[in-house]
Amino acid sequence: MNTPNSTPSYQGSMLMIVAPSGAGKSSLVNALLQDDPALKLSLSTTTRAPRPGEVDGKDYRFASQEEFIAERDQGHFLEWAQVHGHFYGTSKPWIESQMQAGNDVMLEIDWQGAQQIRKLIPSVQWIFIFPPSIEALEERLRKRGQDDEETIQRRLAAAHVELMHAHEADYIVVNDSFDEALVDLKHILASSRLRSGPAMARNPALLRRLGV
Numbered sequence: 417m418n419t420p421n422s423t424p425s426y427q428g429s430m431l432m433i434v435a436p437s438g439a440g441k442s443s444l445v446n447a448l449l450q451d452d453p454a455l456k457l458s459l460s461t462t463t464r465a466p467r468p469g470e471v472d473g474k475d476y477r478f479a480s481q482e483e484f485i486a487e488r489d490q491g492h493f494l495e496w497a498q499v500h501g502h503f504y505g506t507s508k509p510w511i512e513s514q515m516q517a518g519n520d521v522m523l524e525i526d527w528q529g530a531q532q533i534r535k536l537i538p539s540v541q542w543i544f545i546f547p548p549s550i551e552a553l554e555e556r557l558r559k560r561g562q563d564d565e566e567t568i569q570r571r572l573a574a575a576h577v578e579l580m581h582a583h584e585a586d587y588i589v590v591n592d593s594f595d596e597a598l599v600d601l602k603h604i605l606a607s608s609r610l611r612s613g614p615a616m617a618r619n620p621a622l623l624r625r626l627g628v
């Protein structure tokens with residue numbers, strides 16, 4: 417039984433969204449964030465070069481390999497992984513401050529990072545986005561016109577590996593219809609906010625009145 421002393425103090429929800437490149441994950445996350453200002457997106461650090469239109473400090477914190485390794489060795493990252501030949505990491509101080517503030521946090525990371533976070537924060541909710549088909553995935557990768565052929569082939573090969581980890585997720589969302597996938601994500605977010613841990617942490621006065 418939960419007592420006030422053992423009630424988890426984290427009032428927010430933490431969601432991780434994992435998908436192969438081209439599954440449409442970023443568009444879904446952006447739409448979700450626009451509709452829900454209480455949800456905060458973690459800004460990852462990466463050593464990959466910015467794509468056309470990407471802005472440092474908005475899409476990623478872009479860093480050199482030397483900078484990344486120095487920060488990693490100082491314990492700056494809650495998790496980090498090498499993906500498609502580049503380093504990516506989640507800022508530990510940022511996550512800690514958001515958790516202390518009781519905010520809902522979304523992480524857009526790969527399966528390796530998701531496994532690490534789950535070990536550290538078992539209450540995290542892992543969402544996996546499926547593309548409707550491999551053909552659709554390839555078409556989306558080509559349409560965005562930001563990657564050369566070698567990169568596209570590398571990302572398609574990595575997509576198979578990523579998909580093998582879908583069974584580890586708590587939720588699967590199929591991004592066939594964008595609007596339906598967005599509704600699914602909103603439902604997952606709503607249900608994660610009602611989980612007993614965050615919900616009890618948000619209502620200490622009610623718990624006291626109810627003698628829980």
Ligand code: 5GP
Nearest residue numbers: 437460496497499504505506524525526529
């Ligand atoms: P992209 O280069 O296409 O933006 O991202 C490549 C992959 O790296 C995606 O699967 C993305 O989710 C993942 N990724 C982005 N940021 C992080 C991070 O901080 N940690 C980990 N482990 N993966 C990340």
